Amino acid sequence: MADIARPESRYGNRPTMKDVAARAGVGLKTVSRVVNGEPGVTPDTEHRVREAIEALGFRRNDSARVLRKGRTATVGLVLEDLADPFYGPLSRAVEEVARAHGALLVNGSSAEDPEREQELALALCARRVDGLIVIPAGGDHRYLEPEIRAGVATVFVDRPAGGIDADVVLSDNFGGARAGVAHLVAHGHRRIGFIADRPGIHTAKERLRGYRAAMEDAGLDVADAWVSLGPTDPERVAEAAGAMLSGPEPVTALFAGNNRVTVTAVRVLAGRERPVALVGFDDIELADLLGVTVIAQDAAALGRTAAERLFRRLEGADEAPATVVLDTRLIARGSGEVPPAGG
Amino acid sequence: MADIARPESRYGNRPTMKDVAARAGVGLKTVSRVVNGEPGVTPDTEHRVREAIEALGFRRNDSARVLRKGRTATVGLVLEDLADPFYGPLSRAVEEVARAHGALLVNGSSAEDPEREQELALALCARRVDGLIVIPAGGDHRYLEPEIRAGVATVFVDRPAGGIDADVVLSDNFGGARAGVAHLVAHGHRRIGFIADRPGIHTAKERLRGYRAAMEDAGLDVADAWVSLGPTDPERVAEAAGAMLSGPEPVTALFAGNNRVTVTAVRVLAGRERPVALVGFDDIELADLLGVTVIAQDAAALGRTAAERLFRRLEGADEAPATVVLDTRLIARGSGEVPPAGG
DNA sequence: CCCAGGTATGACAACGTTATCCAGGGCCTA
């Protein structure tokens, strides 16, 4: 009779605890107890229930569970682009921490679009993730206020949050860039070019600040033509580099503001005769073989630190929001130690 | 009264449609209608509801929605390692297709562990993803049978499924390897080494088969010492390469079975005097600068094809499970065109 | 032989949403 009211043929119809209970000849709650490993079930009963579960191919519906329990054991990660080699290890590190805490990771790419970032973050909140890790694409995160108030733990990585007080994990972009440029200065360079991402992006701003600081430290003026901020697609970067390297007073060294810029810069410089020094922000694969000197930031450490902070909050830690800054590391591989060509 | 029974102070207590309805002075279903953009609500009523939503910071609880509707608009992706540069673009392509269909992507890494793959896939099913894309780590996927029967659309990518009949999207590993080795043969090589992943991995097996086929096509015997299958960590690969390159009859060319092997091979060969030809399976970043000849597979196309197939099924297509094989492409950049050193 | 106390089990409500259905009111038409 039950079979007629609820025909097996209906597509997508899965067995529920009720079905398992009926088959095993026990009550609904007993099945729940077995599934969740709660005590108070005789081995014999448990055996019958397990058999029914096996026979029906039952799998607990976590949506219903979540609805009842309130927690999803899921955290969300909003990043810029999964295909960017910088974010792979970061995402992986977050996942590893989540896994250690028995949580799943949901992620999405914002493609650097603030609107899409918001859309994604809110979609994750609607699915009631317990926590959220965001790599900001936009500069205003007040839209997350109701969520945070409602208890969604939130940590920002790589760039600070805008308009709200929250946990942030950053690399020392200022210090790293300053050290990288100082390294070039120490090798005799006076005219150093800086190519980075659009000025709206926090990391680009910070690195520019570091560049200027290092130049000032050395008592060097910065010509307008030596700084280029904008999209980091190969065309734009190649053009910017080309402009800096030509003219009456070309730069003798380049500081590349991120991994994409570095890659293009390496290509551009490979096609030139006159040696030009290069230091890049972010390590890139095979940089050792290419001899590229870089300021390396530890993407995995960023992800791990953020995730650990998130779970500490989820476990009830009631600290004030804080900003953590991770050190960068200069790795000299040759390209940054080339002396100036002109003199 | 209601406020006392349900104090605002309870942490994590979010406003529900009921709360919104009370505040707006309308019925529950009316709020639902507004939230879902259903017709049959006067502009005035809608306005009041929207104000209440705004004021309370209400966000629909998708868990409850899923429970009621049956569909989650979420697809799961189980891959090997997000930090591997091969999977970033694949994952991104899947995400892009999912986004176009209004779905979110949940992903997890199996770390090449079959048990972890199963655990992950089943966790995703428990969360009732609508579909599942799996890059197999294990060779037996019968554990997914109840899920597939229950309506979870499933597509396997990069490696075939074991023990079940399902959609599969693959690269032409056999043909690609055969073409790569034939390329080396065409440049005069007779003793060619092959270093690849563990023999349990389907892609490694197929590429080995391609290697053997190309050698046989050329009428060349394959010495046992020329083939090395195993973990692809740098140490093991460097050792294997070193062994093949020494001894009385060293190989004059290497065929690298995947991107990790290629990277290590480039490093090993860079430290040698005698030129050794190299062709690698999978393209790697900056390979153009390093002059590495590769068999390129299109990771993004793999992901896109699999995702499109998945959504076609979710939209009701009732085709028989099929296997799609995508072509690979040989990109000559120099390392594969080096003539044999010994003669 | 009866009762206290513990253990195994099940009935029932609740989680927040959507679907179904019904009611009331305004408007149009005859």
Place this chain on the structure above:
DNA sequence: TAGGCCCTGGATAACGTTGTCATACCTGGG
């Protein structure tokens, strides 16, 4: 002006799980 129809809005029942509580049974001690 009355009758019928459409249009808006709400009451109520699910969805599948877990938490609460009650009940039946068993054991052992007085």
